[in-house]
Every structure is written in structure tokens, then in C-alpha cells.
Amino acid sequence: MPPAEPQHAALEEGVLVQHRVQGFSESWIIPEQPVPEAAWHDRVLTLFRALLECWIARTRRNAVVFRNIAVRVRQEAPQVGFDPDLCVVQPAPPEAERLSSVRLWEPEHRAPAFVLEVVSPGHPYKDYAEVPDRCAALGIAELVVFDPLLVGPKAFGGPHRLQVWRRVDEHRFTRVAEGEGPFFSTFLNAHLVTTEGGSRLRVADDPDGARLWPTAEELERTQKEAERLAKEAERLAKEAERRQKERALARIAELEAELARRNG
Numbered sequence: 001m002p003p004a005e006p007q008h009a010a011l012e013e014g015v016l017v018q019h020r021v022q023g024f025s026e027s028w029i030i031p032e033q034p035v036p037e038a039a040w041h042d043r044v045l046t047l048f049r050a051l052l053e054c055w056i057a058r059t060r061r062n063a064v065v066f067r068n069i070a071v072r073v074r075q076e077a078p079q080v081g082f083d084p085d086l087c088v089v090q091p092a093p094p095e096a097e098r099l100s101s102v103r104l105w106e107p108e109h110r111a112p113a114f115v116l117e118v119v120s121p122g123h124p125y126k127d128y129a130e131v132p133d134r135c136a137a138l139g140i141a142e143l144v145v146f147d148p149l150l151v152g153p154k155a156f157g158g159p160h161r162l163q164v165w166r167r168v169d170e171h172r173f174t175r176v177a178e179g180e181g182p183f184f185s186t187f188l189n190a191h192l193v194t195t196e197g198g199s200r201l202r203v204a205d206d207p208d209g210a211r212l213w214p215t216a217e218e219l220e221r222t223q224k225e226a227e228r229l230a231k232e233a234e235r236l237a238k239e240a241e242r243r244q245k246e247r248a249l250a251r252i253a254e255l256e257a258e259l260a261r262r263n264g
Helices: 039-059 124-138 216-263
Strands: 007-010 015-018 064-067 070-074 077-082 086-089 101-103 114-118 142-146 162-169 172-179 183-185 190-195 200-204
Touching (some): 039 064, 039 216, 114 124, 124 162, 124 172, 162 190, 172 183
Parallel strands (some): 070 101
Antiparallel strands (some): 007 015, 064 086, 070 077, 086 114, 142 162, 183 190, 190 200
């Protein structure tokens, strides 16, 4: 049964978009052939995945990040489902690194808690309309839709560079933010911020983006730089101590020479 027409309710900022989704549609088929991906799209997702994986490692949480994995909904019709650009499944299913799909009929396979979709010019309507419906039907807690090229349809007031959809209660999955950001993510307990002229999506502890989350590579580079600076500070301290000692010895020598002249 197709979803009803959207209902709009005015808010202080933006527009609340809500409609009823009658379960997971049989027409939502997972494409079995890989979809060609633009280089910019790959870079956006590679960066955000690295941020999430570093966050999971830092916080030692039982979770895993998947990219373009098939989330299969029905055992009798495994082609029905969803393949999000990026998602976090928490807790991680057994042997997560070896999975080719998440099968929701399996007892230890959970629906993603967090989903990121990056809008492509080839199918913007799917990312703006169908993906929120699928996330709503699956019980996903939070969906972020990132449209760096602003190619989304004008429906619902778009295009929007950034949208946040959230499950606010058992029966409501609502777009809670849209625009340029920054916007708060309850799942990440941090702020979603755009960088590099709106072409990249990152996460920060503050809305101004001053305390950006690092990738593992950036964290290692920062730690190495901190170690280098610590060693340099130690070297300078030793150098200053050596020079101070040399000046003291030189002064002692001057005083001894002066004393010798007076006694001579």
C-alpha cells in the first residue's frame, strides 16, 4: 500500500514532514548488481566511515559500520530490503566482518540504529523520499541525508544540504532538522557539521566544529605530532639548562680570574 500524502505542520524553524508508512513494501527490492559510484561520493562515505570506526574503537562499543550492505527483511523474500550507503548496527552481529548481508530474521541480526545516505544526481528522489520511508518501516533510530551537490527534488522544500530524521517515539519517524547545519545527532551524541565548502560531512563535539572527531589516521598523526613536540620541548629544556650551566661556569671563571688578579 503506497504511503499517504505528506502532512505539513509549521514549526519555529523549518517544516515537520510526516506521513504513515504501511510496513515494509514488497516493491522495495535490493539491487543485486553494484551501482556505479562517483569519486566524490566515495570520498564522502570513506571519510565518514573512518570517523565512525574510530569513534567505535575509542568508545569500545559493541557496534559495526557497514557500507552498502544488504539489509534483508523477509526470509521468504530475501530480495526485499534496503542497502544503505552507510549504517551502524549495534550490537554487532556475529562474524560481522564476514557478513554479505544483514538478515533480520536471524536472532542476532538487528536493523541498523544509524543510517547515512549521500544523495546522488542519478536518484535524488529515492534518497529524499524512499529512504526515509524504509528507515521508518525498519525501526531505524536516526537517518542522516547529506546532499552536498544540492541536487535533491524541491518536494518538502528541498533541496537541503543536510537532513536529520529521527524516531521520536514508537510510531513516529520525523524529519527534525533540515538546512545547512550544524545539527545534533542523538545517536552519536555530537554535532553533524559540513566542511570544505559543504562538500564533506564530519562530526564534532561542538556546533562550531572546533573539536572535530578524528579518523584513526588523523588521531595517529596527531599523537605522533604531540610526541614530536614533547621531544622538541625536552630538547629545548635540556639545551637551555646546558646554556645556563655554561654561563654559570663562565661567570665562576671570571670571578676566579678577578680574585687571582687582586691577590697577585
